[in-house]
Amino acid sequence: MLSALNLIMRGIEIPFSFVQRKLGTRRQAWAFLLPNLLLFGTFSLFPILLNFIYALTGGDNIILSDRPFVGTGNFAGFMNCDNFLDVNSCERDFFWRAVWNTTWFVTLQVGIMVGFALLTAVILNRDIQARGFFRGVFFFPVMLSPVVVALVWKWVLQRNGILNAGLEAMGFESFNWLLDRTWAFGWSVFLSVWAHMGFYTLILLAGLQAIPRDVYEAAMMDRASPWRAFRRITLPLLAPTMLVVLVLALIKGVQTFDEVYAFTGGGPGSATTLIIQYIYETGFAGAPRLFGLASAASILLALVLVVLTLLQLWFNRRSVDG
Amino acid sequence: MANRALTFLTRTRAGNGKMDWTDWLSYSYLILGTLLMFAPVLWLAVSSFKTEADLKRFPPRLLPYVQETVVVEGYDAPLALYDIVSGEFEGRRLAQIRRVGLVAQMVDPAAPSTRLKVDIADRELIERVGLATENYTELFEQFDFLRFFWNSTFITVTATAITLLVNAMAAFGLSKYEFRGRTFVLMLVVGTLMVPQSVILVPLFLVTKEFGIMNSPWGVIIPGAASPTGVFLLRQYMLTIPDEILEAARMDKASEWKIFWRIIVPLSIPAIAVLGILSVMWRWNDFLWPLIVLSDTDKFTLQLALNSFQGEMSTQWSNLLAMTVLTLLPIAAVFMFLQKYITTGIASTGGK
Numbered sequence A: 001m002l003s004a005l006n007l008i009m010r011g012i013e014i015p016f017s018f019v020q021r022k023l024g025t026r027r028q029a030w031a032f033l034l035p036n037l038l039l040f041g042t043f044s045l046f047p048i049l050l051n052f053i054y055a056l057t058g059g060d061n062i063i064l065s066d067r068p069f070v071g072t073g074n075f076a077g078f079m080n081c082d083n084f085l086d087v088n089s090c091e092r093d094f095f096w097r098a099v100w101n102t103t104w105f106v107t108l109q110v111g112i113m114v115g116f117a118l119l120t121a122v123i124l125n126r127d128i129q130a131r132g133f134f135r136g137v138f139f140f141p142v143m144l145s146p147v148v149v150a151l152v153w154k155w156v157l158q159r160n161g162i163l164n165a166g167l168e169a170m171g172f173e174s175f176n177w178l179l180d181r182t183w184a185f186g187w188s189v190f191l192s193v194w195a196h197m198g199f200y201t202l203i204l205l206a207g208l209q210a211i212p213r214d215v216y217e218a219a220m221m222d223r224a225s226p227w228r229a230f231r232r233i234t235l236p237l238l239a240p241t242m243l244v245v246l247v248l249a250l251i252k253g254v255q256t257f258d259e260v261y262a263f264t265g266g267g268p269g270s271a272t273t274l275i276i277q278y279i280y281e282t283g284f285a286g287a288p289r290l291f292g293l294a295s296a297a298s299i300l301l302a303l304v305l306v307v308l309t310l311l312q313l314w315f316n317r318r319s320v321d322g
Numbered sequence B: 001m002a003n004r005a006l007t008f009l010t011r012t013r014a015g016n017g018k019m020d021w022t023d024w025l026s027y028s029y030l031i032l033g034t035l036l037m038f039a040p041v042l043w044l045a046v047s048s049f050k051t052e053a054d055l056k057r058f059p060p061r062l063l064p065y066v067q068e069t070v071v072v073e074g075y076d077a078p079l080a081l082y083d084i085v086s087g088e089f090e091g092r093r094l095a096q097i098r099r100v101g102l103v104a105q106m107v108d109p110a111a112p113s114t115r116l117k118v119d120i121a122d123r124e125l126i127e128r129v130g131l132a133t134e135n136y137t138e139l140f141e142q143f144d145f146l147r148f149f150w151n152s153t154f155i156t157v158t159a160t161a162i163t164l165l166v167n168a169m170a171a172f173g174l175s176k177y178e179f180r181g182r183t184f185v186l187m188l189v190v191g192t193l194m195v196p197q198s199v200i201l202v203p204l205f206l207v208t209k210e211f212g213i214m215n216s217p218w219g220v221i222i223p224g225a226a227s228p229t230g231v232f233l234l235r236q237y238m239l240t241i242p243d244e245i246l247e248a249a250r251m252d253k254a255s256e257w258k259i260f261w262r263i264i265v266p267l268s269i270p271a272i273a274v275l276g277i278l279s280v281m282w283r284w285n286d287f288l289w290p291l292i293v294l295s296d297t298d299k300f301t302l303q304l305a306l307n308s309f310q311g312e313m314s315t316q317w318s319n320l321l322a323m324t325v326l327t328l329l330p331i332a333a334v335f336m337f338l339q340k341y342i343t344t345g346i347a348s349t350g351g352k
Helices: A002-023 A026-056 A073-079 A093-124 A131-143 A145-159 A164-167 A181-209 A212-223 A226-254 A256-266 A276-283 A291-321 B001-008 B019-045 B134-142 B146-176 B181-194 B201-210 B216-222 B228-239 B243-251 B256-267 B269-285 B287-294 B302-311 B317-349
Strands: B065-067 B079-086 B093-100 B105-108 B111-120 B124-125 B128-130
Touching: A002 B256, A026 A226, A026 A291, A026 B181, A026 B201, A026 B256, A073 A291, A093 A131, A093 A226, A093 A276, A093 B019, A131 A181, A131 B019, A131 B317, A145 A164, A145 A181, A145 B019, A145 B302, A145 B317, A164 B111, A181 A256, A181 B019, A212 A226, A212 B181, A226 A291, A256 A276, A276 A291, A276 B201, A276 B287, A291 B181, A291 B201, B001 B317, B019 B317, B079 B105, B093 B111, B093 B216, B134 B317, B146 B181, B146 B216, B146 B228, B146 B243, B146 B256, B146 B269, B146 B302, B146 B317, B181 B228, B201 B287, B216 B287, B228 B269, B243 B256, B256 B269, B269 B302, B269 B317, B287 B302, B302 B317
Parallel strands: none
Antiparallel strands: B065 B128, B079 B093, B079 B124, B093 B105, B105 B111
């Protein structure tokens, strides 16, 4: 195994030495960059440009030359609403349902998740026995695949599931959770918080541990109350980490698809259809395959993501400088 | 009140080793959290050992039960044992041959030649705690589980190997050389960081199709191989390696490739390991892109197979649960052994 690896590396060395003789040492960097740049160019940069061409054309053919030019028609379709707050008045009501679902989903999910992640991190940062174990416990669901997460909770929530059994044992009626629009949405938010909270807890905990202990000791000397210490020391010093966590959670939240799709399939009706699922269903699952609409929707989504990422980079730089 | 609540959140335990009420609250929270995080997964794992009949039972029983069976002379398959609790044969223990309407044809294992007719209300199934391991063995015999497992493993291993090599090379080029255009390349990498795969699905579909790798594992592996996150993670680490080591090697006439392979890569193992673990996790759990690329069932990864099985009405929960357990097992094992490494690695890099 190792000798095979060595052999491969020897093999790669031959063209590299050749390039080194031709280009010189410094410009050899390009040889190291080449495979990565080729992959980047082909599967990231080029598709980003192509995306605009798709968004400006219509029809259900994937081959570009067979697609009629429609200009901004796809975008205009999205914006053709009598009243933006009433999805039924929109030409593309399914799109707007997904947009509003995603907005609600992200607001609730990020708010609840970051709140609980902060609480958990603060508790884990105390003088706790078996901290490593508890940290692992909260992180564990992050490792699970979205489909597994969905199935775990589906099994708990199903009609004959253990949650309903518990409810009946306590004298309540059992309930078909995933057939109710509001409950299905609520459980989707819950499931997503459950699955990702540990990740943000970990980052916040690292942020808390970076706050020097002697700042707190100085505060204790000055007889500051713990509440005051939390508000005046912990929160301000944790603020850069909090901002990074918030933006990161927003970026990921907006792109939620896997676990909710495996959990509810977007239903009942379109109650839990999020924007990525709209793109997937419009471009790939439905017939006809409306690639133009899917691309236009993903460009709008990309705009949101670019703004959020710029925010994140800005906060990152500030937290490094400050 | 809020004041007291925050006292609890900020104070650490007094040095006297006695638990005060804030400690009690903290531990209650943590134990409740442990339950919420583990119990559902544990419940699924226990349920995966129940028979299909047992899974349909409401309210469910905590432990898995199996039927007591007996092999009776003259019958090929083992027969289920029943206690007869009333009627003509009260007090006897009989094996059931078949059930016709409200009457069961039964036989005494001690006297297999005479068939007895018993009212089904008179008998009671004998069960004991046991594991329905057939849920698992059926996966291999009827569901082609190994194929999905192999597809997932192949994609995960190959993609991770390619990602590590290609990204380490790029990180080396970007961290250890001064050349014109470096800033431009770095900006390009930052730029693609903003545009994840999920927003270029349509054009990526076309490109993948044009390369002829649709419906093939390579269509899943190649498009995500150059991860900007990976380049960044490795470059940050390689920047900390002193340039003097490289200069010394160049004096000794080592080729640039040798410097990369023999010096930089071994010194960057901690960062490469973190990227390796992240890549394994991403690839094993990947869902949306494989869902688009792979259309034949025999090309499916475990995640796709799991998702499509849960959609089929005919699929039984017993096999579905067993398959879920087998899907999460490899990742759970990796996590158990590398927990400390993973958590510190993610905390220090900020994850993806």
